[in-house]
Structures are given as C-alpha cells and as structure tokens.
Amino acid sequence: MGESRRGPLKSAVASSVVSPVRRCSRTACGRPAVATLTYVYADSTAVLGPLATYAEPHCYDLCAEHSERLTAPRGWEVVRLLDSSAPARPSGDDLEALANAVREAARPQERAAGAGGGGGARTVDPMEVARRGHLRVLRSPDN
Numbered sequence: 001m002g003e004s005r006r007g008p009l010k011s012a013v014a015s016s017v018v019s020p021v022r023r024c025s026r027t028a029c030g031r032p033a034v035a036t037l038t039y040v041y042a043d044s045t046a047v048l049g050p051l052a053t054y055a056e057p058h059c060y061d062l063c064a065e066h067s068e069r070l071t072a073p074r075g076w077e078v079v080r081l082l083d084s085s086a087p088a089r090p091s092g093d094d095l096e097a098l099a100n101a102v103r104e105a106a107r108p109q110e111r112a113a114g115a116g117g118g119g120g121a122r123t124v125d126p127m128e129v130a131r132r133g134h135l136r137v138l139r140s141p142d143n
Helices: 064-068 092-106
Strands: 037-039 047-048 058-062 077-080 130-131 135-138
Touching: 058 130
Parallel strands: 047 077
Antiparallel strands: 037 047, 037 058, 130 135
C-alpha cells in the first residue's frame, strides 16, 4: 500500500502580513482610509461619515483625497457627517475676525498728551468693558 509522503498543503501564492490599517476601497488606491461611505438607496442619499468601527461589505472606506472629491449620481444627495475628533476648518467669519484683530494690533497706540506725573490717560470707548493686549471685551449693545 502506498503511503502518501505529502506534507501539509502549501499555497501556490506567497502570503504576506496583512496590515492592520484599513485601506481606501477605490481601485489602485493604497492610502489609509479616513471615512466610510454608505448608500441609502431608498432615499437616494450617499452618507459620508467618520471611519466606521469595523469594515462591512456594503460600506466603502475612502482615503482623505477620495472622500473630499466624492460626488453622487445625478438626483442623489451627499450628506457629509462631521467628525468631532477632527479640527474644525475656520469659517469666513473666523478669518475676518482674525484679520481685524491683526489690523487693530498693528495700529499705533494713541496716548493722551498729559504724560506728566499722573501717567498717560487713554481715551476709553464707552462700549469697551475690558482690554488685554490687542483684544477688547465690548459691552452688549442691548445694555
């Protein structure tokens, strides 16, 4: 009787260590995933949110570049859920406030002419409550 001398089955394909980092689902993209895309067919909506806790077959993991460039089919709506752990991007109002603060700080400080023994008295805005450096706390117009 012939006894088989085969050892354990060996794969024809060499195996490599699987990375614990989830990758983008887009073809030929190997970047790490940062967001998960889910389609809600009943509502014709594509929902893009933070990376899901675990990978599911009906969801698509996307890298930062592909999640920013995402478009939906005609007639569909894209809902982008904000990731609370990510830093918020500055709005137009934030940038305008920053620019105004820089302009205010760059202006020369006006001082009263009486720089004698009593120290320099400064003209105070009646709306100004407090000041720290170039920042001012203003009284509410309702008060």
